[in-house]
Amino acid sequence: MDRYAIRGGASLFGEVQIGGAKNAALAILAAAVMTNDPVRIENVPDVTDCNVLLKAMERLGVSVERPDRHSVIIDGSKIDSCIVDDEYLKRIRASYYLVGALLGKNRRAEVPLPGGCNIGVRAIDQHIKGFSALGAKVRIVHGAISAEAAELRGAHIFLDKVSVGATINIMMAAALASGKTIIENAAKEPHVVDLANFLNSCGANIKGAGTDVIRIKGVERLHGTEYCIIPDQIEAGTYMMASAACHGDVMIRGVIPKHLECITAKLCEIGCHITEYDDAVRVSAPDPLMSTQVKTLPYPGFPTDMQPQITVALGLAQGTSIVTEGIFENRFKYVDELIRMGASIKVEGNMAVISGVKSYSGASITVPDLRAGAALVIAALAAEGDTVIEDTRFIERGYEDFEIKLKGLGANIERVSTERDLRKARLKLA
Numbered sequence: 163m164d165r166y167a168i169r170g171g172a173s174l175f176g177e178v179q180i181g182g183a184k185n186a187a188l189a190i191l192a193a194a195v196m197t198n199d200p201v202r203i204e205n206v207p208d209v210t211d212c213n214v215l216l217k218a219m220e221r222l223g224v225s226v227e228r229p230d231r232h233s234v235i236i237d238g239s240k241i242d243s244c245i246v247d248d249e250y251l252k253r254i255r256a257s258y259y260l261v262g263a264l265l266g267k268n269r270r271a272e273v274p275l276p277g278g279c280n281i282g283v284r285a286i287d288q289h290i291k292g293f294s295a296l297g298a299k300v301r302i303v304h305g306a307i308s309a310e311a312a313e314l315r316g317a318h319i320f321l322d323k324v325s326v327g328a329t330i331n332i333m334m335a336a337a338l339a340s341g342k343t344i345i346e347n348a349a350k351e352p353h354v355v356d357l358a359n360f361l362n363s364c365g366a367n368i369k370g371a372g373t374d375v376i377r378i379k380g381v382e383r384l385h386g387t388e389y390c391i392i393p394d395q396i397e398a399g400t401y402m403m404a405s406a407a408c409h410g411d412v413m414i415r416g417v418i419p420k421h422l423e424c425i426t427a428k429l430c431e432i433g434c435h436i437t438e439y440d441d442a443v444r445v446s447a448p449d450p451l452m453s454t455q456v457k458t459l460p461y462p463g464f465p466t467d468m469q470p471q472i473t474v475a476l477g478l479a480q481g482t483s484i485v486t487e488g489i490f491e492n493r494f495k496y497v498d499e500l501i502r503m504g505a506s507i508k509v510e511g512n513m514a515v516i517s518g519v520k521s522y523s524g525a526s527i528t529v530p531d532l533r534a535g536a537a538l539v540i541a542a543l544a545a546e547g548d549t550v551i552e553d554t555r556f557i558e559r560g561y562e563d564f565e566i567k568l569k570g571l572g573a574n575i576e577r578v579s580t581e582r583d584l585r586k587a588r589l590k591l592a
């Protein structure tokens with residue numbers, strides 16, 4: 163089990179290059195099995211969640227080639243099963259995208275349901291509602307979701323709750339259904355649009371992605387394509403927040419600034435300076451940070467996946483801030499660890515009331531989930547003294563080369579495997 167050894171206090175300066183969006187990649191990799199032609203996907207991030215999904219796809223009979231670190235060629239013509247039975251895959255939520263993809267292509271899918279989740283209940287009722295409306299018989303059997311249909315027919319589906327996963331899953335199945343599907347109250351996240359663009363480049367007929375009404379005319383088959391995944395909004399936002407919390411000056415390259423507006427707006431409010439370029443944003447924070455109020459909402463609102471990172475920054479801002487979690491009910495688990503680093507935060511229900519402190523102090527920290535892990539690394543970088551982040555695995559699910567990119571910005575961070583490495587790292591960081 164690797165750990166990060168961090169010596170806080172260094173400001174972050176320089177440039178960082180952002181990779182492909184993990185959550186777009188998960189949807190697009192799964193959707194790539196829907197055609198029998200080869201599909202080449204570029205800008206796939208080398209992160210555990212994507213690698214686990216690709217391994218599971220190989221076990222289904224999908225051929226997966228990686229000509230280089232960020233390119234994947236997928237050939238789904240030889241899929242020999244619609245039943246995904248992979249212990250490891252149960253740990254990644256996005257495994258359920260294979261239901262939409264396989265149901266669309268082969269009219270049948272069985273995929274294990276992910277187990278307990280550290281950020282709150284992750285219901286799937288809207289996925290089931292969508293598949294059923296398209297004519298599938300959906301059951302939960304032995305811990306798996308099973309969907310089967312003699313025929314998939316387009317339908318008018320009104321989602322009761324804005325759900326990224328349900329929108330993506332229904333879009334995939336409906337792309338190969340007969341007739342027209344309308345998804346109302348659809349999610350508008352950039353990765354929903356990216357999946358629609360990918361499917362359209364394979365011959366699907368999807369309109370309206372990025373608005374709350376998506377219209378899909380089913381087609382008989384999809385064909386091969388070459389496609390490049392969009393930049394990761396949350397990876398970029400994480401480095402933006404790191405620059406803010408550490409009073410740095412960082413150029414974040416390879417981004418779509420429009421996708422970052424919800425984050426940029428909050429950083430401006432708390433006193434950061436932001437300059438937007440065509441495909442970069444520069445974030446500097448020469449002055450003390452100021453308090454604000456944040457509520458997480460579906461896109462284009464402030465993303466729940468940035469909630470822990472902004473909470474860490476606001477913990478160091480002057481005055482009292484309020485962060486309200488509007489998507490998941492249990493996404494403040496990391497606050498106990500932040501309090502151990504000296505933060506002054508009270509959580510009541512889905513709301514955190516934050517009284518800014520002058521600084522955090524280093525501690526030995528455990529990480530409850532991916533984004534909280536990244537946020538706690540930011541806290542450690544801003545803290546006085548040394549921090550050990552006990553397990554890097556959560557962070558590696560969604561951040562490629564996290565410590566390498568941070569080191570490039572001047573952070574004192576080492577990844578260590580053994581006690582001996584940890585002692586050596588402490589000497590090196592001293």
Ligand code: EPZ
Pocket residue numbers: 185186188255256283284285286287288289290323324325326327328349466467489490491532533560
């Ligand atoms: C996606 O999860 C992302 N995952 C999450 O990113 C992200 O936090 C989340 O969207 C919200 O933006 C991927 O894209 C792989 P939802 P998803 O369905 O699709 C409720 C990260 O850190 N709901 O939009 O599972 C649900 O309980 C991860 O990268 C239902 O009630 O999220 C939640 O409260 C973590 N019924 C809300 O909707 C349903 O059928 C939003 O969930 C589905 C969801």
